[in-house]
Amino acid sequence: MSINPFMMMNNIEKSFNGVQVLKNVTLQVQEGEIHALLGENGAGKSTLMNILGGVHQPDNGSIHIHGNVVKMANPRISMEQGISFIHQELNVVADLKVYENMFLGSELRSKIGFLKVEEMCKKTSEILAKLGVEINPKEYVRNLDTSYKQLIEIAKSLLHNSKLIIMDEPTASLAEHEVSRLFELMKNLKNSGVSIIYISHKLKEIKEICDVYTVLRDGEVVGTGSIKNENLDSITKLMVGKSISEDRLVKSNKFGNxxxxxxxxxxxxxxxxxxxxxxxxxxxxxxxxxxxxxxxxxxxxxxxxxxxxxxxxxxxxxxxxxxxxxxxxxxxxxxxxxxxxxxxxxxxxxxxxxxxxxxxxxxxxxxxxxxxxxxxxxxxxxxxxxxxxxxxxxxxxxxxxxxxxxxxxxxxxxxxxxxxxxxxxxxxxxxxxxxxxxxxxxxxxxxxxxxxxxxxxxxxxxxxxxxxxxxxxxxxxxxxxxxxxxxxxxxxxxxxxxxx
Ligand SMILES: Nc1ncnc2c1ncn2[C@@H]1O[C@H](COP(=O)(O)OP(=O)(O)OP(=O)(O)O)[C@@H](O)[C@H]1O
Ligand SMILES: [Mg+2]
Missing domain, CATH: 3.40.50.300 (P-loop containing nucleotide triphosphate hydrolases)
Incomplete structure (x- = not known):
């Protein structure tokens, strides 16, 4: 690993109600790298990202951007440091329109304070088009299917010129063709120097799109390295402590009526x-x-x-x-x-x-x-x-x-x-x-x-x-x-x- 990564989390520790969920976690992300953050349900992935995103404060440890210590006291500071966060829990507001969701908290206004609705709609359409999505920016989110809500979350993160995008299970409710568009976009972002932290339980996706992995197990880092050098089986073993068979599980059966x-x-x-x-x-x-x-x-x-x-x-x-x-x-x-x-x-x-x-x-x-x-x-x-x-x-x-x-x-x-x-x-x-x-x-x-x-x-x-x-x-x-x-x-x- 290079001495000066774009982002480094150092010896992070975190407890909730006396239960330690992150122990001495160190994570380094280079510029233009897609970094898979892996681990079982409850391993601490989202918590670690919530700390990077300024949602939670660590009990111990530090975060460095370009070698400088930054205190992510709240989500705004994290955003100002060039970090966008696509949350695992969808954060879109059902009772707002698509473009209102996109610009929530960063609305475009004219000099005298009027909302620039048409401009926001145009920008929304442009970004959604990159994801291959055609929806009316003035549609209420409550009328949309879950996969669109997820795409809006993703689009929102692309609005700001982020240096690092955290994607916490972005493909959970996406269809294949939506996933492949997202991957195209991720490759383009990577080529322009943007780093991505990618969380997913779909290991095939990890193999396809990620460069580097870090595995958390019960809140501790148990392995990190280049994806190229690993097969999925050894990564699975790190995650769950055993191999998982790819074979058919169901045996032929005698059927009744x-x-x-x-x-x-x-x-x-x-x-x-x-x-x-x-x-x-x-x-x-x-x-x-x-x-x-x-x-x-x-x-x-x-x-x-x-x-x-x-x-x-x-x-x-x-x-x-x-x-x-x-x-x-x-x-x-x-x-x-x-x-x-x-x-x-x-x-x-x-x-x-x-x-x-x-x-x-x-x-x-x-x-x-x-x-x-x-x-x-x-x-x-x-x-x-x-x-x-x-x-x-x-x-x-x-x-x-x-x-x-x-x-x-x-x-x-x-x-x-x-x-x-x-x-x-x-x-x-x-x-x-x-x-x-x-x-x-x-x-x-x-x-x-x-x-x-x-x-x-x-x-x-x-x-x-x-x-x-x-x-x-x-x-x-x-x-x-x-x-x-x-x-x-x-x-x-x-x-x-x-x-x-
Ligand atoms: N606000 C909270 N209060 C109490 N416990 C919490 C809180 N947030 C997370 N935890 C606990 O921290 C542990 C790690 O949770 P986390 O959400 O980071 O897991 P994860 O790796 O993202 O899992 P998943 O793959 O299921 O999303 C869990 O045991 C969880 O119950
Ligand atoms: Mg999670």
Whole structure:
């Protein structure tokens, strides 16, 4: 490493309520370098970045920019030092327009103080165009899909001529083509001398885009070096303390009766002529790009959307599902995507977030059974390695990935015959991902019919007996999991091959 990096964090220490979460952490970032910051959920990545971004103050240690010590007393000072921060928690304000979000706190004004609305809109469009996004700058953010909210966060960081951009899981809810545009942009930034600290649990991304890595484990640096010299397996080992197999996890299985059958299901503008069935014991995957209609299709099956034509049969009985309550009664459960937005109750404790569910199983005679609740919590805490020192603290004190684990655990407990998981491992580290897959597989082995929706082909390849690929609202290919390849799946998902 060179003697004078652009940015250095030196011997950083931090505790919350007496629990030390960063121990003697040193991190050096050179000019024009993309630096991967890696580690399990709760390892301390976001906390370290919050210290660099002036959100938290370290208990000990120093930050150096071009060799000079800088005290990042608040986010503004960090910004003035040329640091932009794309937060893991989306910070966009739903009740503001896109351009208002972009310029929040740095509005453009004329000499006499009027807002330069048109100029801000023009700039917003220009930056979004670089990311390949076409949205009206005057649209309210609340009307946009989560992936756009993430793109607005990214665009915001590009507004200021930053020297260092912190990206804390920027691709969590982006589709493939959005990710590749972001990567193009990152390469351009890097070539113009901008440094990037990149946090992601998608190790393939790390290999593709990053130059250098640093791994945190329980708040300590356990390894750093050039990405080129490492394979992903050794980095995984550093992160979680063991290798993770890339092999298919699901074994062939004897399937029982058809539990769910869908015939000619269509909903105008969303999906068309959908036919499939799932049997007892089967895990069926649906994959494709954003906008392929799979989320909407299964929202219909769960009663969130009323307008569809065609047949849904459960246990060979024709059913009409107009409301989630009917779906649950008919034996269908859905774990929604974007759980951060939809499923977490921020000011409730960790343990209550896990047990409270409108269709949960902990409630008996109107009150929650404390003991059962605690036992279940303990079970999943160990199983999914949920990092929490005290389960009665509010859930927003947990790291992003640990919040996800709590919510997934809640849904794994829902006892319905047909389970639909939309994007089950978003934001979850490689070790816990494997545990979640195993759990889903054991649900199938117990005789449930499982459907997994995922934008990641490797995920469906690992856990599904059968895979359907969707493109523009239609099923364009059906594979046996053991026979499919990532390339084949992608060629149907992108529309370059068709015909199911
Ligand atoms: N404001 C806070 N109060 C108390 N504890 C906190 C607070 N912020 C973070 N922590 C704790 O610090 C530890 C590190 O969390 P951090 O968010 O840095 O993890 P992370 O590496 O970013 O994980 P993830 O991959 O899940 O995002 C966790 O145990 C978390 O519960
Ligand atoms: Mg984090």
């Amino acid at each position: 058809v539990l769910l059958e869908v015939n000619n299901l269509s909903s105008q503008g969303l999906y068309k002529d959908i036919n499939f069935s799932v049997r007892k014991g089967e895990i069926l995957g649906f994959t494709g790009l954003a906008g392929d209609g799979r989320t909407e299709l299964f929202e219909s099956l769960f009663g969130y959307r009323k307008k569809y034509t065609g047949e849904i049969k459960i246990n060979n009985q024709l059913v009409k599902i107009d409301h989630p309550r009917q779906a649950v009664k008919a034996g269908v459960g859905l774990v929604p995507k974007d759980r951060k937005e939809n499923a977490i109750i921020k000011d409730l404790s960790v343990i209550h977030n896990m047990s409270l569910s409108s269709i949960g199983s902990f409630e008996k005679n109107g009150f929650i059974q404390d003991k059962v609740e605690k036992e279940k919590f303990q079970y999943y805490k160990e199983k999914l390695n949920i990092k929490v020192h005290n389960p009665t603290i509010t859930i927003d004190k947990l790291s992003g990935g640990n919040q996800q684990k709590v919510i997934i655990a809640k849904w794994l407990e829902v006892d319905t015959d047909i389970m639909i998981f939309d994007n089950p491992t978003q934001g979850i580290d490689v070790g816990a991902k494997q545990e979640i897959y195993q759990h889903i597989i054991s649900l199938a082995e117990q005789g449930k019919a499982i459907i997994i929706l995922s934008s990641e082909a490797p995920e469906v390849l690992k856990v599904c007996h059968n895979i359907n690929v969707m493109y523009q609202g239609e099923i364009t290919a059906r594979f046996k999991g053991a026979e499919a390849t990532e390339d084949e799946i992608m060629s149907y998902a992108t529309g370059s091959k068709r015909g199911a």
